[in-house]
Amino acid sequence: MDSDRPAAGTATPGAADMGKLLQQYGCGPIRFTGSGDALYERHLMFDNVADRAAVGPRERYEAVARSVRDVLSQRWVRTEQTYERENPKRVYYLSMEFLIGRSLANNVLNLLLDPVVERAAVGKGLDWLAVLEQEPDAGLGNGGLGRLAACFIDSMATMELPAMGYGLRYEYGIFKQTIRDGWQHERPDNWLRRPDPWEIARPDEMVEVRLGCSFEVRGGTLGVVVGRPSSLLGVPYDRPVVGYGGKTVNTLRLWVAAAPDDFDFQAFSAGEFVSALAERLTAESLTRVLYPDDSTSMGQGLRFVQEYFLVACSLADLVRRFRRRNSGRGDPDWSALPAKAAIQLNDTHPGLAVPELMRILLDDVRLDWDQAWDLTRRTLAYTNHTLLPEALEKWPLPWLALLLPRHLEIILEINRRFLDEVRARFPDDGGRIGRVSLIEEGAERRIRMANLAIVGSHSTNGVAAIHSHLLRTVTVKDLAEMFPERFSNKTNGVTPRRWLLLANPPLARGITGAIGDGWITDLAELEKLKPLADDRGFRDTIIRAKREAKSRFADWLRSASGIVVDPDTIFDSQVKRIHEYKRQLLNALRVVVLYNRLRENPDMEMAPRTFFFSGKAAPAYHLAKTIIKFLNNLAGTIDGDPAVRGRLKVVFLPEYCVSLAERLIPATDVSNQISTAGYEASGTSNMKFMMNGALTIGTRDGATIEMAEAAGEENFFMFGLTAEQVAGSRSWYDPRWHYDNEPETRAALDLIFSEHFSRYEPGVFDPLRQTLLTGGDHYMHLADLTAYLEADRRLLELYADPAGWARKVVLNLAGSGKFSSDRTIAEYAAEIWDVKPCPVP
Numbered sequence: 001m002d003s004d005r006p007a008a009g010t011a012t013p014g015a016a017d018m019g020k021l022l023q024q025y026g027c028g029p030i031r032f033t034g035s036g037d038a039l040y041e042r043h044l045m046f047d048n049v050a051d052r053a054a055v056g057p058r059e060r061y062e063a064v065a066r067s068v069r070d071v072l073s074q075r076w077v078r079t080e081q082t083y084e085r086e087n088p089k090r091v092y093y094l095s096m097e098f099l100i101g102r103s104l105a106n107n108v109l110n111l112l113l114d115p116v117v118e119r120a121a122v123g124k125g126l127d128w129l130a131v132l133e134q135e136p137d138a139g140l141g142n143g144g145l146g147r148l149a150a151c152f153i154d155s156m157a158t159m160e161l162p163a164m165g166y167g168l169r170y171e172y173g174i175f176k177q178t179i180r181d182g183w184q185h186e187r188p189d190n191w192l193r194r195p196d197p198w199e200i201a202r203p204d205e206m207v208e209v210r211l212g213c214s215f216e217v218r219g220g221t222l223g224v225v226v227g228r229p230s231s232l233l234g235v236p237y238d239r240p241v242v243g244y245g246g247k248t249v250n251t252l253r254l255w256v257a258a259a260p261d262d263f264d265f266q267a268f269s270a271g272e273f274v275s276a277l278a279e280r281l282t283a284e285s286l287t288r289v290l291y292p293d294d295s296t297s298m299g300q301g302l303r304f305v306q307e308y309f310l311v312a313c314s315l316a317d318l319v320r321r322f323r324r325r326n327s328g329r330g331d332p333d334w335s336a337l338p339a340k341a342a343i344q345l346n347d348t349h350p351g352l353a354v355p356e357l358m359r360i361l362l363d364d365v366r367l368d369w370d371q372a373w374d375l376t377r378r379t380l381a382y383t384n385h386t387l388l389p390e391a392l393e394k395w396p397l398p399w400l401a402l403l404l405p406r407h408l409e410i411i412l413e414i415n416r417r418f419l420d421e422v423r424a425r426f427p428d429d430g431g432r433i434g435r436v437s438l439i440e441e442g443a444e445r446r447i448r449m450a451n452l453a454i455v456g457s458h459s460t461n462g463v464a465a466i467h468s469h470l471l472r473t474v475t476v477k478d479l480a481e482m483f484p485e486r487f488s489n490k491t492n493g494v495t496p497r498r499w500l501l502l503a504n505p506p507l508a509r510g511i512t513g514a515i516g517d518g519w520i521t522d523l524a525e526l527e528k529l530k531p532l533a534d535d536r537g538f539r540d541t542i543i544r545a546k547r548e549a550k551s552r553f554a555d556w557l558r559s560a561s562g563i564v565v566d567p568d569t570i571f572d573s574q575v576k577r578i579h580e581y582k583r584q585l586l587n588a589l590r591v592v593v594l595y596n597r598l599r600e601n602p603d604m605e606m607a608p609r610t611f612f613f614s615g616k617a618a619p620a621y622h623l624a625k626t627i628i629k630f631l632n633n634l635a636g637t638i639d640g641d642p643a644v645r646g647r648l649k650v651v652f653l654p655e656y657c658v659s660l661a662e663r664l665i666p667a668t669d670v671s672n673q674i675s676t677a678g679y680e681a682s683g684t685s686n687m688k689f690m691m692n693g694a695l696t697i698g699t700r701d702g703a704t705i706e707m708a709e710a711a712g713e714e715n716f717f718m719f720g721l722t723a724e725q726v727a728g729s730r731s732w733y734d735p736r737w738h739y740d741n742e743p744e745t746r747a748a749l750d751l752i753f754s755e756h757f758s759r760y761e762p763g764v765f766d767p768l769r770q771t772l773l774t775g776g777d778h779y780m781h782l783a784d785l786t787a788y789l790e791a792d793r794r795l796l797e798l799y800a801d802p803a804g805w806a807r808k809v810v811l812n813l814a815g816s817g818k819f820s821s822d823r824t825i826a827e828y829a830a831e832i833w834d835v836k837p838c839p840v841p
Contacts, residue, residue, distance in 0.1 A: 099141025101658025139173010157243030354456030673698035678723030711815030
């Protein structure tokens with residue numbers, strides 16, 4: 001390590017050290033303050049060609065961001081030069097989502113420039129927080145899957161692993177959520193409306209993607225032309241991924257779809273503008289929107305083509321890199337491909353990488369089948385993220401026959417050979433053939449993408465211990481019995497740089513003051529906090545950090561929305577995608593019970609509480625939207641009831657995103673992780689809450705089980721049925737029993753269905769009755785409600801003892817060290833990828 005550049009985990013430099021530090025980044029002697037030739041001043045004037053006094057806050061943000069990009073750019077180039085020279089084995093991480101959030105503050109922090117940049121902002125008269133607010137959240141993901149991918153690429157760069165992320169550059173991200181009359185409404189999230197200072201277009205590295213059909217306009221709608229192949233162009237846009245300390249700057253490469261330059265000029269000149277440009281419009285629409293509405297076949301078809309486009313572009317790009325670095329004077333030694341490339345499929349979305357890599361090796365490289373199949377399996381690895389049957393993708397065979405006929409041929413041949421192997425190994429188990437086949441038979445034959453990914457790769461991992469167990473023993477039991485050596489667990493983690501150091505400075509300072517700052521790159525260091533659980537001074541430090549975070553959040557919420565919350569109340573949060581299995585409805589029932597208790601006994605003692613909900617419902621998921629409506633009506637009714645005002649408050653925060661999470665999570669006292677046991681693969685918000693000093697009330701599901709083990713289950717508030725109990729009660733569970741035999745359950749439901757929360761909208765919550773009672777309560781809300789309330793009682797008892805509460809908070813902090821994405825990536829690198837660090841000199 002260079003002696004005059006700070007190592008990760010050391011104190012950040014002062015302004016006097018910056019010239020030397022920036023020279024180490026390869027940037028030369030750059031001044032952040034002073035005369036008009038400083039970086040910021042240069043970008044402010046020359047990028048905008050305007051008087052500095054006339055530019056607005058957005059232009060000032062762009063000038064700061066480009067100044068920071070100037071600092072990292074030569075280090076970015078040097079990273080790629082090092083990989084080219086050393087030719088290490090590289091990780092290629094394929095994901096349809098990278099929920100990276102805002103980049104400016106994160107990059108400044110990882111470059112160790114935060115004190116200097118903030119001082120420079122003061123010197124220039126800039127409101128640093130206002131500058132940060134000008135950056136939109138990058139609209140590249142939806143939830144946990146995309147946020148995990150963002151944490152993973154951060155960890156790979158911090159750990160100096162040669163890696164590259166591949167995704168799509170969606171012009172419109174997950175929709176903007178607004179609430180009107182309690183209902184969710186969606187509007188476009190045009191996050192790229194203004195130039196993004198972090199991305200670099202690479203048109204010279206575009207690739208061609210071929211499809212088996214083309215498109216034309218018929219009667220005002222887009223139609224498919226069978227038998228006329230067409231092409232798309234994939235244009236890469238690169239974003240820097242800065243490792244902590246600035247030593248390594250990896251790349252996130254995002255693909256944009258474009259059309260070839262030609263079009264029907266005669267038709268255009270004759271006034272047939274749309275018809276002439278049909279191919280171009282089709283191409284450019286491909287990466288327009290993240291998650292098209294999949295309630296229609298057109299939306300599903302667009303998603304299918306998006307997935308293939310990601311795979312085709314990314315594999316063409318990485319194969320091009322392999323050829324360039326391994327060819328010598330002739331063709332490369334293709335047997336070295338698995339030794340130079342580890343391709344990780346983040347869920348089934350990139351599962352078409354299996355037939356695409358086979359097509360490249362068979363048709364372009366001209367290898368025989370056995371060698372191509374061996375190389376494909378040894379190069380690809382697959383992460384499963386869900387146990388929900390509807391989330392395990394299955395694509396209709398006719399779509400592949402139309403769009404990707406060669407890939408369908410390859411899949412059918414893979415399946416033929418695989419089923420021959422199954423018959424040979426299990427000659428007396430005829431039913432196994434149907435269960436493991438890559439093809440689901442039925443009225444419409446479909447490709448099972450999870451089966452394809454498992455059969456076509458050397459590794460399949462789950463993302464929490466219980467998830468991996470259920471994956472092996474239930475979801476794909478037959479495949480796991482065939483390939484037991486391929487299955488493993490890699491419990492998820494989150495980056496402590498963004499989710500603690502950046503999001504929660506008061507807590508981060510308190511931890512560093514107690515144990516030093518080695519935890520920033522080795523979160524296991526938090527174990528050193530365990531003896532401090534009985535240290536009154538450290539407990540007071542933690543309490544003050546939480547109070548500061550709550551006050552800061554309350555101030556922001558009031559200024560941003562006009563909503564007033566009391567930071568002296570318990571902040572109780574559930575923030576995640578709205579889905580029945582995540583059971584926001586169970587949380588709402590808890591609130592209704594508490595509301596009923598206060599109405600019946602206004603003098604009862606109960607600590608004042610503020611319940612925060614946030615999350616988006618898929619546009620076509622009508623019940624999830626009804627749950628949002630109920631949460632908002634519940635909030636309004638409670639606000640309007642003087643009997644409980646000041647004691648209970650419900651707040652639904654619209655437009656949940658990374659930036660909102662960075663504010664709310666540090667301020668939260670209680671984290672709700674209450675999914676039906678056996679349904680949540682892992683969870684990552686649970687980890688963020690834990691390492692920010694919130695206590696968890698939750699079910700034994702996902703990674704919450706391992707979190708409770710790490711901190712001690714006595715320091716969690718666990719409740720409810722286990723996954724085995726949920727599965728075992730399917731044949732006899734009856735929600736009516738709980739309604740008939742549990743008075744508080746019955747009173748809560750009667751209040752809801754009496755229109756108490758919908759006086760001017762009769763019948764609006766009838767879908768909730770159908771879900772909870774007449775529909776069988778598939779996700780077992782009523783089965784767990786009483787246990788939830790009992791855990792809530794224990795939680796309130798502890799909160800009445802500030803010292804006891806703070807003690808458990810410290811023990812949770814000390815136990816959260818396992819849940820760093822650095823630990824997860826170290827396990828991937830050692831046990832799946834066989835990839836070593838490649839330090840950049």
